[in-house]
Amino acid sequence: MHDFLLQLPKVELHLHIEGSLEPELMFELAKRNGIELPYATVDEAKAAYEFDDLQGFLNLYFQGMNVLRTEQDFYDLAMDYFQRARREGVVHIDMHFDPQAHLQRGIPLEVVMAGLLRAKQEAEATLDLSVGMIMAFLRDRPAEEALGVLENAAPYWKFLDAIGLDSAERDNPPLKFQALFARAKELGLVRVAHAGEEGPAEYIAEALDLLDVQRIDHGVRCLESDSVVKRLRERQIVLTVCPLSNVSLKVVDNLRDHPLPQLLKENLKVTISSDDPAYFGGGLLTNHVACAEAFGWDMEIFRMLNRNAIEEAFVDESRRQELLQRLELA
Ligand code: HPA
Numbered sequence: 117m118h119d120f121l122l123q124l125p126k127v128e129l130h131l132h133i134e135g136s137l138e139p140e141l142m143f144e145l146a147k148r149n150g151i152e153l154p155y156a157t158v159d160e161a162k163a164a165y166e167f168d169d170l171q172g173f174l175n176l177y178f179q180g181m182n183v184l185r186t187e188q189d190f191y192d193l194a195m196d197y198f199q200r201a202r203r204e205g206v207v208h209i210d211m212h213f214d215p216q217a218h219l220q221r222g223i224p225l226e227v228v229m230a231g232l233l234r235a236k237q238e239a240e241a242t243l244d245l246s247v248g249m250i251m252a253f254l255r256d257r258p259a260e261e262a263l264g265v266l267e268n269a270a271p272y273w274k275f276l277d278a279i280g281l282d283s284a285e286r287d288n289p290p291l292k293f294q295a296l297f298a299r300a301k302e303l304g305l306v307r308v309a310h311a312g313e314e315g316p317a318e319y320i321a322e323a324l325d326l327l328d329v330q331r332i333d334h335g336v337r338c339l340e341s342d343s344v345v346k347r348l349r350e351r352q353i354v355l356t357v358c359p360l361s362n363v364s365l366k367v368v369d370n371l372r373d374h375p376l377p378q379l380l381k382e383n384l385k386v387t388i389s390s391d392d393p394a395y396f397g398g399g400l401l402t403n404h405v406a407c408a409e410a411f412g413w414d415m416e417i418f419r420m421l422n423r424n425a426i427e428e429a430f431v432d433e434s435r436r437q438e439l440l441q442r443l444e445l446a
């Protein structure tokens with residue numbers, strides 16, 4: 117099964133590029149930029165990656181990205197993940213990035229965009245890897261700030277596939293960002309949002325009703341509401357489920373208790389992603405292997421999950437057809 121999963125052309129719809137920062141690269145960038153880290157060694161950093169909940173993770177996630185200062189740092193961050201993912205048989209990644217987390221530290225949007233776009237262009241030209249760009253907004257920051265960032269990003273609108281909504285979910289309902297998402301829609305941008313990870317099923321309904329999203333990131337708590345499940349099924353809204361993330365952040369106690377099999381039974385449009393692979397124990401292949409072990413899924417299920425992801429990925433139609441064909445031959 118491992119060999120099948122390795123060569124299967126896999127598509128990742130939910131990946132925070134800042135969450136792909138491996139401790140090894142963190143140390144390298146800290147040295148390059150003269151920054152002191154709170155860890156003495158790579159092993160010490162890895163040992164600190166034990167989380168009680170989403171907020172516990174976010175604290176280390178924002179701390180870790182402090183080493184990202186220059187255009188080259190953002191390029192190196194993305195290229196490091198793209199190369200690793202490609203070696204694991206990933207053929208497309210829709211990448212979230214968090215401009216506010218960098219602006220707050222005095223890193224201009226131009227620096228972030230130049231580095232990430234250069235890595236995307238190089239990956240697409242040399243790695244047989246396509247990359248989508250999702251500008252994500254931090255839901256625990258003010259809505260007015262997010263609107264300002266979106267307006268200031270005007271030179272980059274043409275490079276964006278979508279906007280997203282991430283960070284601390286509880287008490288930051290989709291409603292807070294209705295104006296931001298309306299503006300993104302006016303600009304012709306697709307919308308996606310994290311919902312139903314730590315927040316309740318109602319946040320999923322709100323994201324659909326008030327933000328007009330095309331995808332729900334996570335969405336696992338939809339099972340707490342029959343009516344939300346019914347809506348997701350009827351519209352075949354894609355869920356970007358992140359199994360090892362949910363275990364790390366204690367959304368579930370262990371993978372065997374994960375609602376993934378139930379989500380499939382409900383005929384929802386499920387996909388698998390890694391979320392923050394440097395913090396949650398591995399990338400897309402590791403998530404696939406873990407699911408094979410926990411749920412005993414066969415090859416057809418993994419083909420279906422990646423067919424779902426290809427159908428929803430931010431790619432042009434010729435790339436989509438190519439990926440669908442490669443999937444069926446795998
Ligand atoms: O798993 C996540 N959830 C919410 N926000 C995030 N930002 C990075 N990773 C995550």
Ligand SMILES: [Zn+2]
Pocket residue numbers: 130132282310333391
């Ligand atoms: Zn996420």
